[in-house]
Amino acid sequence: IQPSNEAIKGFFPDLEEESNQKVSxxxxxAS
Incomplete structure (x- = not known):
């Protein structure tokens, strides 16, 4: 399961700049 960037921003709305790190x-x- 690979969450999308939008989903990550939903979980971390105040950390959009770090969203790429959160996604990784x-x-x-999840892998």
Missing amino acids: VLRAA
């Missing part, structure tokens, strides 16, 4: 971390954890 969550994708790694």
Whole structure:
């Protein structure tokens, strides 16, 4: 399961600048 950038922004609305890092971390954890 790979969450989309929009979903990540939904979870981390105040950290949009770090959204790419969050996506990478969550994708790694989900894989």
